Amino acid sequence: MTRELIIAGFGGQGVVSSGIILAHAGMLEDQHVTFFPSYGAEMRGGTANCSVVISSEPVASPIVAEPDILIIMNEPSLIRFEPQLKPQGLLLYNKTLIKSEPKRTDITIIPVPANAIAEELGQGRIANMVMLGVMAKKTTLLKLDTLKKAQRVRYKKASEEQLNLNDQALERGYNFL
Amino acid sequence: MVEKRLMYGNHALVEGIIYAGCRFFAGYPITPQNEVPEYMSIRMNEEGGVFLQTESEIAAINMLFGAGAAGVRATTSSSSPGISLMQEGISYIAGADIPVLIINVVRGGPGLGNIAPAQSDYYQATRGGGHGDYFTITLAPNSVQELFEFPRLAFELAEKYRNPALILADGLLGQMMEPVEFTFEPIDPKTLPEKNYALTGCKGRERRVVRSYDLRSGKLEELNWKRYKKYQEIIKNEQRYEVINDNDADLMIVAYGTCARVAAATMKMARDKGLKVGLLRPITLWPFPKDKLAELGARINNFLVVEMNCGQMIDDVRAATRFRPQIHFHGRPGGGVPNPPEVLKKIEEILGGAQ
Missing domain, CATH: 3.40.50.970 (Thiamin diphosphate (ThDP)-binding fold, Pyr/PP domains)
Known part of the structure; x- marks a missing residue:
């Protein structure tokens, strides 16, 4: 089974980190993985996105044209990527920051107040962890515990306090559904 | 492990x-x-x-x-x-x-x-x-x-x-x-x-010279030969490649690097639809795996070269297959990256047209 994801949002929302955490978690669960970020002429406050493929077989193409799962953190990314989602695909979007409604009727849509939940934990910037937690629950693609392990690799220079907060955000997302 | x-x-x-x-x-x-x-x-x-x-x-x-x-x-x-x-x-x-x-x-x-x-x-x-x-x-x-x-x-x-x-x-x-x-x-x-x-340092041994020229009459020609x-x-000795699904192929994709990854995904999608597609991936671009391509070109009628340019390796594929098969091209120049659905569409055009 192969599942292709695109994660998109503002630069600074942890979009690229989320992708790396997913890829790392996939590897820890003995899946084949690829991660590819948009790179280069991006700027702070501009849009960032990355593609992740997690598969039981070797990954042929790291380029995701029609994702199975979309994790959308801001409004411009919703407009750009919603049309690309596969029919019957899963759209998770950050309800706190996105005011417009998704238009597709052939997909599963889950609005997540990701920034609001993160703010309750005291830190808006961990909204990305909330989204990953929701995805783990909804898709059974990756275990919550594996995501916790993977975030500790990604943020290996962070304080124990911060890492625990990330874990909590993952859990809040996981228990959101 | x-x-x-x-x-x-x-x-x-x-x-x-x-x-x-x-x-x-x-x-x-x-x-x-x-x-x-x-x-x-x-x-x-x-x-x-x-x-x-x-x-x-x-x-x-x-x-x-x-x-x-x-x-x-x-x-x-x-x-x-x-x-x-x-x-x-x-x-x-x-x-x-x-x-x-x-x-x-x-x-x-x-x-x-x-x-x-x-x-x-x-x-x-x-x-x-x-x-x-x-x-x-x-x-x-x-x-x-x-x-x-x-x-x-x-x-x-x-x-x-x-x-x-x-x-x-x-x-x-x-x-x-x-x-x-x-x-x-x-x-x-x-x-x-x-x-x-x-x-x-030549202390205790013959002196050595490293240079790209020899000005004595006829010597440079000799060096070039x-x-x-x-x-x-x-x-x-050194032509390297990977070949997949060539035995029953009606069409071989030829692609290297990133395009070979895209081609592998496309091949799988095509096979799922019953289209007999294979893949030749050159690993050495020079020397180009021309011997394998000559063999494939003698028995397979359609080739699709996929490159992130306007068509460069396609010349080597044409020459290696001695211009016998139909050689098609899908390219994305200037930083464009092809994706599997668009390459599949091209294959369907080619094989659909041939039937």
């Missing part, structure tokens, strides 16, 4: 270079390979090697000439415009028969171009690139794992034939992350055999 590490392609290249026993790196930053010098500056320091950020690409390639002439494994890395600047030096190195490793993480061109992935330097890489009658052994990795493994292979081939070797990657391979298995033990440079041409024979040997 060998430990796996999730790595950027550019970082895997650096580890591959270190593991290959190379302890000399000179280069100048350019996107999309900046992570190579950045990470190399840390790793070379840890390994007690030489890392030099030079004042220009021209300086880097000439330092490589010097290090190679001194008999050590030496590498530079750049991207398209920087590689163009290096061509004079590469020609001198080829003319002096010095093995070095040059890495091109290709970006969109021509000119300044852009920083997106591309394969538009195929002609430059496979036709020598600079002036004079010469070739560089050119390897085309298509995964982060191969970015780790190919520096060693490149040095082995370069030293076997005393010829510069090139790794032709692209921005996507450099920027992507995949798990890497460290499949071999790091090579200790001290264990590498001494070179009989190396300029190491000698090198020509070497190239014939390389062409005979």
Whole structure:
């Protein structure tokens, strides 16, 4: 089974980190993985996105044209990527920051107040962890515990306090559904 | 089981270079390979090697000439415009028969171009690139794992034939992350055999000369013929490729690097639809795997060449298959990257039209 994801949002929302955490978690669960970020002429406050493929077989193409799962953190990314989602695909979007409604009727849509939940934990910037937690629950693609392990690799220079907060955000997302 | 590490392609290249026993790196930053010098500056320091950020690409390639002439494994890395600047030096190195490793993480061109992935330097890489009658052994990795493994292979081939070797990657391979298995033990440079041409100080032995010319009448012609024979040997012995699903194929995709990954996904989609599609992936671009293509071209009627350019390798496919089969093309120049659905559409047009 192969599942292709695109994660998109503002630069600074942890979009690229989320992708790396997913890829790392996939590897820890003995899946084949690829991660590819948009790179280069991006700027702070501009849009960032990355593609992740997690598969039981070797990954042929790291380029995701029609994702199975979309994790959308801001409004411009919703407009750009919603049309690309596969029919019957899963759209998770950050309800706190996105005011417009998704238009597709052939997909599963889950609005997540990701920034609001993160703010309750005291830190808006961990909204990305909330989204990953929701995805783990909804898709059974990756275990919550594996995501916790993977975030500790990604943020290996962070304080124990911060890492625990990330874990909590993952859990809040996981228990959101 | 060998430990796996999730790595950027550019970082895997650096580890591959270190593991290959190379302890000399000179280069100048350019996107999309900046992570190579950045990470190399840390790793070379840890390994007690030489890392030099030079004042220009021209300086880097000439330092490589010097290090190679001194008999050590030496590498530079750049991207398209920087590689163009290096061509004079590469020609001198080829003319002096010095093995070095040059890495091109290709970006969109021509000119300044852009920083997106591309394969538009195929002609430059496979036709020598600079002036004079010469070739560089050119390897085309298509995964982060191969970015780790190919520096060693490149040095082995370069030293076997005393010829510069090139790794032709692209921005996507450099920027992507995949798990890497460290499949071999790091090579200790001290264990590498001494070179009989190396300029190491001639005290107590005959003096050696490394140069790309010989001004005596007729000598340069002689040298070129000698090198020509070497190239014939390389062409005979070193054609590398991967071939999948050719036995029943109605159509073979020919693609390397990133495009080979896209092609592999397309092949799977096509097979699911009952379309008999195979894939030939050249691993050496020079020498081009023309013998295998000649064999395939004699029995398969349709070929689709997929490249991130307007059509360069397609010339080699046409020549290798002796213009017998139908050769189709799908290209994305200027930093465009093809995706599997669009390549599948092209295949459906070709095979649909043939039925």
